[in-house]
Amino acid sequence: GKDGIVVSDFGLCTEQESMTAFTRSSQWAGTLGYMPPEFTLGGFRDVDATADIFMLGKTFYAITSCRDPMYLVADGVPPQLFPIFERCCAINKLSRYQSLASLKQSLTAAFDVLLGRAVGPGKVYGLLRSISDRLRASQQYAPEEVARFVEELGLLGADDQHKVCMELPAEAFHVLSQHLVKEHLSPFIAVYRGMAEKATYSWSFAETIADHMKVIFNASDASATDKAEALRVAIIAAIRQNRFAAMDTCKSMITSVEEEELGQRVHDVLIENDSPFIQYIDPSECKAGAVRAAVVALKTAAEARVAKDDGFITL
CATH class of the missing domain: 1.25.40 (Serine Threonine Protein Phosphatase 5, Tetratricopeptide repeat)
Structure with a gap:
């Protein structure tokens, strides 16, 4: 332009004996470690702004940590920034920042702390x-x-x-x-x-x-x-x-x-937080099969521990 350089994103494109043969929406391409998972699930057809936020988060992480962004590791990254990067790069795009404005707000708040402005x-x-x-x-x-x-x-x-x-x-x-x-x-x-x-x-x-x-x-x-x-x-x-x-x-x-997905997640929570009060729940009261299975498993394990203890002689 007359007043300076203008950078514009034309998207990925290819020339195959034609100047108008742009990338088809069902295709995908990108750099491993930076690409959001939805790229590989249906090409560019259903990609939206949250994909850009994902890649921007990966870029921020790479710049801050000097590491490959394939996996995010908190070591060496300011604790105020790492949660922001994690949210940018969430697998589920609904869990990411939904706009650049909200991402900017979080970054501003983080740097308020880092720079002593908060x-x-x-x-x-x-x-x-x-x-x-x-x-x-x-x-x-x-x-x-x-x-x-x-x-x-x-x-x-x-x-x-x-x-x-x-x-x-x-x-x-x-x-x-x-x-x-x-x-x-x-x-x-x-x-x-x-x-x-x-x-x-x-x-x-x-x-x-x-x-x-x-x-x-x-x-x-x-x-x-x-x-x-x-x-x-x-x-x-x-x-x-x-x-x-x-x-x-x-x-x-x-x-x-009652819902199956929630039932499986609750199953895992119960198994990880074994407690007598959970063991005492009547399995017949549980509506979800996975939850009922967790209660039964905890009861069985508790009974096995009692039986094992009863096999020892206390001096």
């Missing part, structure tokens, strides 16, 4: 107050405000994250389960799980954790992955604090599962 917990509490005030005044919420809250929460240190999580009102969990902000639910649950695992809260707060996670578990807009993680967090809190009421809440979640 205001810390005060900013998170301010967003939380704004969300709560709006809900009380009009029963409405601003999706972009909720998104900023989750992003800023993820950038806090662990202790500050836990303090914020323990002060979240019940309505916050209903909001986080809504369709318009569900892409932010997974990172929120990850932060909330850290608080549950820390177990510096009172015994009774384990019931609050279980109740909050049940809201997410029962939300129609939450994915099976997020529902299973919500159950995992509730079980962790119930076991850590040995709170029977929280265990009862977990039991109601476990036995209510």
